[in-house]
Amino acid sequence: MTSPVFISYNEVKNILTSSMIKESVEEAFKSVVVSKGNNQDHPYAYQCPRIRTSSHNVNGILLTMPGCISNHKVTLPNGERKTFETLACKLITRSPKNNQLTPQLPNVLANILLFDEQTGQLKCVMDGKYITVWRTVAASLVATKFLYFGRKNVNASNGVTLAIVGCGVQGESHALEMFRVFSTIRECVSNADIIVTCTRTVEPILHLNMLKKDVHINAVGAAPGGKHYCELGQDIYDIAPVYVDSLNGAKTDLADLKTNIVCAVGEVILGVGKCPEKGISVFQSLGMAVEDAAVAQAVFQYRKNKQTKSRL
Template sequence: MSSPIFITNDEVKSVLTWPLINESIEEAFKSVVSEDKYPLIGDQDQPYANQNARTRTSTHNDSGSLFTMPGYIGNHKLSLPNGERKAFQTLGCKLVTWSPNNQNLKPPLPTILANILLLDGETGQLQCVMDGTLITAWRTASASVVATKYLYFGRKHVQGSSDGVTLAILGCGVQGESHALGMCTEFKVNEIRLWNRTASKAVELSAKLDEARNSFVNSNPIITVCPRVADCVAGADIIVTGTQTAAPILNLDMLKKDVHINAVGASASHYSELNQDIYDVASVYIDYWAGAKTELAGLRTNIVCEVGEVIINDKKTPEKGITVFQSLGMAVEDAAVAQAVYQHLKNKQL
């Protein structure tokens, strides 16, 4: 029996691309709806999943948390470096810690640290332990990119339009950065607006985006640091909220009528960033029901369906109104991405 390997963050970074991760996330979205839509899954050309809601273990005085996220995704397709698209059966488990005091350390550490255990889907043999910190940042952003692709750019009046969009980023930490990069790499963004409670972080992100602009669909977007949330989101087509606020920062009267919001921040709950008046009128989409039933239990809103149901055309893309992707994160996302990274690294070593 061969020994498992450890894959470092630098090794992950060497092969991780937005096309690779977006493909994996789209497969993960589809997999969680397949159990209901395709009961005879062995006869269907669809990915499928088995996962539970994440478990949480608190550390001393509730100063941090360990989240355990096991998941199995079967028959998910990956594009390999040789051009082949192959199906995989993947078993994985992510261990992720949330330690908010890390940012005060000298030198600081990321607030969220993660490792992914990748196991053989047939034998259960541990293949590798993979640093999952970068994957967590990217796959969370990729989930918003894929949701935006279907919930905003899937609208008929947007399809075929050559007009670019205005993107507003609220919260300029790790998630703000990864979301800005992912959105601008996938979509034509004419203007990027940034807001952060500590303004210097927005300024820092502005500089990073300016350096990365050659990788964007539109290489010449206007990048603006905004002093207020209302200034940042006024007239924006797509909004990302990636903060740790425990109180709402976004109100209905700040928004244009057909905006799409990706709500990804986390504090005491996963839905503290948006005011109730938004949830009263918005159509809300989720990544998976098992997580939503646990982590969105107190949310009063119209949850339409899982994003995967829109991807497989079981539910229609809304043509107008406010849409919200309420992001929770799924174990099968991490497993699918880890499998893709593992395969690409194996190819590099051949």
């Protein structure tokens, strides 16, 4: 048996590109709405709801996110697109006192395990923190592409206004360019066409009377307990169609949310679901194991391809 390779945070960061992440996430979105054998042109997937295990000694948690995505495409450095089956599991630990250590550690750590799809042998351990951040950004970008820019009445030639609420890692990562910082959330979102919320609030910070009539919202943040729908007021959920990355995930993570969940974004991508023609729309971002799996496979294959070239 060969030992698994380890791919560090810095190596992942040096390999990943925007196009690589967006391609992988779009493949993952499609995979969760396609059944095996129904369409050989599209990826299909199986994933369990995330499993939460408490760690009593450090008051932390371990989140386990296993998933398998088959028939998905990866674009290699030479431009060739190859099809893969990927079996992976992301492990996330949250230890609230890590930032008090000397030297400090992040409170949230992530690792992705990749397995050989034929034998089940562990082939790679990959630092997953960078992937977690940027696959979440990519999910918002892909959702916005199909749910906002897919509307017939949207004319982006004069530009659109983006508002980002939250200035943590996700907020900073979503902000490709920042021109102005507002003192209140109402000022920030009042003229926005697209809004991203990336906070850990336990109370709603956006309400219907703050928003333009045709705005798309990517709700990314989660409260400290893991609740995914604290950022938006119920008055928004009462009138806005809600789209998710995974309907199965929504059954668990959004079980108590009173709203109209229309479909998964993957259904819109594949043309079997409709994007809203106008009005407010919401992408409730939950995060999926197969997103991490698809991105990790792309990183692994890029590294493998590069090493093969260097030996020739």
